[in-house]
Amino acid sequence: xxxxxxxxxxxxxxxxxxxxxxxAGRTRAASDLTPKQARRLIASIAGxxxxxxxxxxKEISAFGNSAVVxxxxxxxxxxxxxxxxxWRVAEIRTGDRRWEDVELLIKALDVEKTGRxxxxxxxxxxxxxxxxxxxxxxxxxxxxxxxxDQLSPRYLTQVVRVDPWHQPYLYEGTRTGFILRSAGPDGKxxxxxxxxxxxxxx
Numbered sequence: 001x002x003x004x005x006x007x008x009x010x011x012x013x014x015x016x017x018x019x020x021x022x023x024a025g026r027t028r029a030a031s032d033l034t035p036k037q038a039r040r041l042i043a044s045i046a047g048x049x050x051x052x053x054x055x056x057x058k059e060i061s062a063f064g065n066s067a068v069v070x071x072x073x074x075x076x077x078x079x080x081x082x083x084x085x086x087w088r089v090a091e092i093r094t095g096d097r098r099w100e101d102v103e104l105l106i107k108a109l110d111v112e113k114t115g116r117x118x119x120x121x122x123x124x125x126x127x128x129x130x131x132x133x134x135x136x137x138x139x140x141x142x143x144x145x146x147x148x149d150q151l152s153p154r155y156l157t158q159v160v161r162v163d164p165w166h167q168p169y170l171y172e173g174t175r176t177g178f179i180l181r182s183a184g185p186d187g188k189x190x191x192x193x194x195x196x197x198x199x200x201x202x
Contacts, residue, residue, distance in 0.1 A: 033060060038069045065158075110185040113164035117182040117195045120160045121169070124148075124180055125197045127155035128173075137175035144171040163195075 035057040043055050059070040078091040078099060091099040124147070131151060132138050139150045145161065145168075152159050162168050163182040170181040170189060177199060184193035 033062065033067050033069075035060065038067075038071070042069065042071055042073065114184065114193075114195055117163045117184075120163070121180045121182065121195060121197045123158070124151070124156065124160060124169070125178075125199065127151045128178060128180075129199070130155045138178050139171075139173045140175055142172050144169045147171045147173065 038057050038060060039055045054074045056072040057069060058072060061068045076093040077089050078093070079087045080090040081087050092105065093099045128138055128147075128151070139147050141147055141150075148156065148159055148161060160169065165183070165185060165187060167183050167187050170179075170183070172179045178197075180197040181189060182195040183189045184191065184195055186193055
């Protein structure tokens, strides 16, 4: 069967998106986030540069050192019909910019999410070390929720239960060691894209 590529361009549409913007390396709280700052951050996400009028900020909700921004972004999608007459989204165009490969964008977002997962696991690992220094052992559990309940709020000020892909973090701990894990982009534990921290003798 000969593969057919049929391109369909959807006219520019507006859609609402929620973006969690994390304030890192700053002393100011997320409540200081201005619409202009949020617009600039969203406009440059995943390496795409948008004209300022392509992003409209509708609402900003601050939560400590993070904020949820609801925005409208002008977007067009190019769909491709391949084998078995199945359509798939192949490219995306934001504003009046060039077409971007969707798979490359997803990979770029996964890189950013992997960095965020690593930072969150590092904060939990640091809290575990503080716990061990005071008590002489790590939290014994195979449940991340039990772990967080043991660490918060004395050792862990910010409760973190799910990774950037909205899957629960995984924990296996004995008195002498632990494994902290995010299943990564594929959502499957014990695969090469896992994000993992270990310490001690497990």
